[in-house]
Amino acid sequence: MDSFNEASQAFLAWLRGTGAEVSDKIELKDLRNLQAGRGVVATQDIQEDELLFRVPRSALLTVDNSILASEIPKATFDHLGPWLSLILVMLYEHINGATSNWAPYFNILPSEFNTLMFWEDDELAELQGSLVLQKIGRASADENFKKELVPVIKEFAGVFFSGDERAKERAEEMASPQNLMLMHKMASLIMAYAFDVEPANSSKVADEEGYVSEDEDEALPKGMVPMADMLNADADRNNALLFYEEEFLSMKATVPIKAGDEIFNDYGPLPRSDLLRRYGYVTDNYAQYDVVEIPFDLLTHLATEQKIFAQDRLEYLDEQGVIDSGYDICASDPYTIQESVSPELIVLIETLLVPADEFERLKRKEKLPKPEKMTTKAAELLLQLVQARTSQYATTLEEDTRTDADVNMEGNDTLKERRFAMAKAVRIGEKVLLRKAEHALRQFIQDKSMESGANKRQAFEEEARPGKKQRS
Numbered sequence: 001m002d003s004f005n006e007a008s009q010a011f012l013a014w015l016r017g018t019g020a021e022v023s024d025k026i027e028l029k030d031l032r033n034l035q036a037g038r039g040v041v042a043t044q045d046i047q048e049d050e051l052l053f054r055v056p057r058s059a060l061l062t063v064d065n066s067i068l069a070s071e072i073p074k075a076t077f078d079h080l081g082p083w084l085s086l087i088l089v090m091l092y093e094h095i096n097g098a099t100s101n102w103a104p105y106f107n108i109l110p111s112e113f114n115t116l117m118f119w120e121d122d123e124l125a126e127l128q129g130s131l132v133l134q135k136i137g138r139a140s141a142d143e144n145f146k147k148e149l150v151p152v153i154k155e156f157a158g159v160f161f162s163g164d165e166r167a168k169e170r171a172e173e174m175a176s177p178q179n180l181m182l183m184h185k186m187a188s189l190i191m192a193y194a195f196d197v198e199p200a201n202s203s204k205v206a207d208e209e210g211y212v213s214e215d216e217d218e219a220l221p222k223g224m225v226p227m228a229d230m231l232n233a234d235a236d237r238n239n240a241l242l243f244y245e246e247e248f249l250s251m252k253a254t255v256p257i258k259a260g261d262e263i264f265n266d267y268g269p270l271p272r273s274d275l276l277r278r279y280g281y282v283t284d285n286y287a288q289y290d291v292v293e294i295p296f297d298l299l300t301h302l303a304t305e306q307k308i309f310a311q312d313r314l315e316y317l318d319e320q321g322v323i324d325s326g327y328d329i330c331a332s333d334p335y336t337i338q339e340s341v342s343p344e345l346i347v348l349i350e351t352l353l354v355p356a357d358e359f360e361r362l363k364r365k366e367k368l369p370k371p372e373k374m375t376t377k378a379a380e381l382l383l384q385l386v387q388a389r390t391s392q393y394a395t396t397l398e399e400d401t402r403t404d405a406d407v408n409m410e411g412n413d414t415l416k417e418r419r420f421a422m423a424k425a426v427r428i429g430e431k432v433l434l435r436k437a438e439h440a441l442r443q444f445i446q447d448k449s450m451e452s453g454a455n456k457r458q459a460f461e462e463e464a465r466p467g468k469k470q471r472s
């Protein structure tokens with residue numbers, strides 16, 4: 001057995017020792033040949049609702065379960081909030097190494113990541129044009145770690161580096177680039193592996209699919225759930241779901257699963273750009289969730305150029321909740337502008353275009369133009385906006401698709417080649433959406449022009465009909 005599988009077996013033995021139950025119909029499998037790390041695979045047919053494994057709440061790596069929670073005042077954790085608190089706890093457990101209660105679990109968690117936070121500059125350059133680059137936030141995370149986490153570690157140096165006479169110096173060293181990188185790694189683990197853990201006595205009501213509403217979700221504490229986080233995901237191929245019970249968290253099959261099939265969790269309907277940012281991989285199955293954003297700034301830039309920029313109108317739109325930093329264009333099937341283009345973007349464009357007296361009327365009545373009644377003028381401006389957005393990419397769709405863009409999951413490519421290919425897949429996804437919007441808008445403008453031509457002809461023919469007074 002190689003060390004990878006030895007670590008898997010040691011982890012499973014540790015997991016059972018915590019009181020967890022694991023069905024003998026599943027295995028933790030080495031999927032490195034598919035560039036997917038470990039994954040859970042069915043070894044026998046599994047029925048719908050069957051229990052795959054259950055993990056006692058006491059085995060979760062959470063703030064409350066860590067010894068650190070009894071060593072540091074609760075107010076400190078309250079001040080840090082759930083995200084930074086869990087990073088702190090994970091750092092503490094990581095620093096404790098083999099003596100941590102979760103050591104065999106840490107041994108199977110990755111220490112290298114493919115998420116965008118860890119890409120080299122030349123790899124990130126391949127995503128030029130995609131607004132996902134603005135969401136990585138490495139500098140602000142560094143600041144946050146230095147401002148919030150390092151002072152806590154310094155204050156409780158004796159707890160963090162208990163028994164080490166260099167405790168104080170080691171705490172000082174936590175602001176070093178190497179230790180900030182360790183904090184990024186803990187943060188990345190949380191981003192890609194942690195669950196929002198519903199408390200045992202939760203009064204929150206999950207809907208029939210097990211989801212709680214977004215607001216409630218935000219308030220839930222984050223926790224690492226050993227084994228549940230070994231499930232990979234592939235868009236709508238999910239076939240298992242985690243249930244929050246009083247003593248245990250239980251992973252159950254949501255559909256019958258055949259022997260040999262991989263067991264997938266649901267990471268949500270993420271566009272490939274966000275999947276890459278948070279999880280460091282993409283598959284074609286996520287293409288259906290792709291989005292491309294039109295930045296608000298691009299619209300104001302174009303509006304200024306066309307001399308339709310109007311601060312009072314933007315202020316009114318802001319009051320009405322229409323102003324945002326960007327507006328999404330997504331896929332729809334069959335493709336329609338109404339389904340794919342953010343209605344707020346159409347409202348925004350229409351409001352900038354309406355004549356002054358019409359704007360005053362709308363404002364008086366606290367109304368907005370109706371996005372489903374898009375005018376030709378708005379479609380023309382939207383088309384220009386889509387073209388301007390398309391030109392923000394360094395390459396064209398044709399250039400991107402000319403060469404083989406497939407993300408090779410067979411593992412023959414180097415890491416850099418795979419990252420380049422994944423970036424290309426993201427770019428293509430976004431450009432395809434822009435291209436579809438462009439085609440639909442051109443068609444809309446053409447249809448409208450034919451419609452108005454036909455109307456004019458009809459009016460003329462009616463005028464010319466016998467019995468009607470002839471034009472002189």
Ligand SMILES: C[S@@+](CC[C@H](N)C(=O)[O-])C[C@H]1O[C@@H](n2cnc3c(N)ncnc32)[C@H](O)[C@@H]1O
Pocket residue numbers: 034035036037038039108109110192193229230231232233234278279280281283
């Ligand atoms: C929650 S973990 C799943 C377990 C992980 N495979 C491991 O070995 O630790 C999420 C990570 O698994 C990988 N992953 C999940 N689904 C994948 C898929 N369909 N293809 C490739 N990698 C995947 C990504 O690296 C992702 O960040």
